[in-house]
Amino acid sequence: MNEWVINSVDYLFIGALGLLSVIAMWLVLERYFFYRHVDLNRFSQKEELEIALGENLTMLASIGSNAPFIGLLGTVVGIMVTFVTIGQSGLVETKEIMVGLALALKTTAGGILVAIPTIWFYNLLTRKAEILVARWEMLQRGKEAKSG
Template sequence: MFGLALKDIVEYGIFGVLLAMSIIALWAIIERVLFYRSIMLKSYNKKVELEVDLSKNLTLIATIGSNAPYVGLLGTVFGIILTFVQIGQSGVVDTGAIMTGLALALYATAGGLLVAIPFIVFYNFLLRQSEVLIAKWEALKEKD
């Protein structure tokens, strides 16, 4: 009974953290896309100021994208531990229960990867957009 409640807490906790990470990263991506579309390159006199403004929230997106698999892996480890605890408490070796428990534990890793992959792709896209905007600013300054 205790193991089942703990398993639910771990499962929902890990997926809750992954959901929160996804919402935060999605907000940061939308904010960056809107900012990049509305930026006025002529208003920047120094390249450093432009670079600072362009790089805001990129670290947040990269951090979420790179750490989501670890959060999923943590959930998997907890799930495996709980599966072994339940097997140890029951005293019966049921391969079906073991495989079911391990398979369910792996959902957390899959969830972490599903969060990480698109956000790393978006991070790379935004980083490239940032580089393009800096190149356009440099070309603009050369004309002046």
């Protein structure tokens, strides 16, 4: 197997995980600033508020839950490339096997490194959205009490 394919596998999976981490960070920052500056009085119905608060959270959850699988896929492909390379060379040296397997495992570690903070931020933002809905409900009760 040529060297270009071996190197491309690493770049493909690590690059995909890097892209996902950048997208996740952008989504987290977008939601954070939206939640920080949202005007609860602008919403007349609870459903409108919930829709506005829920934007981009699904994408964030999807990135967090799928990043480990992308990393695992990179590991499986890396192990397959290692075995094909060993099979083609006809030599079975422990050093080659261990180096190939260790390098393959880095994509699993990368996937986990993307997933952990992404899911943490997702949970944090989901809780913040719940708090904002509760504050909106309190505002509505206060308006009803003043008008009633």
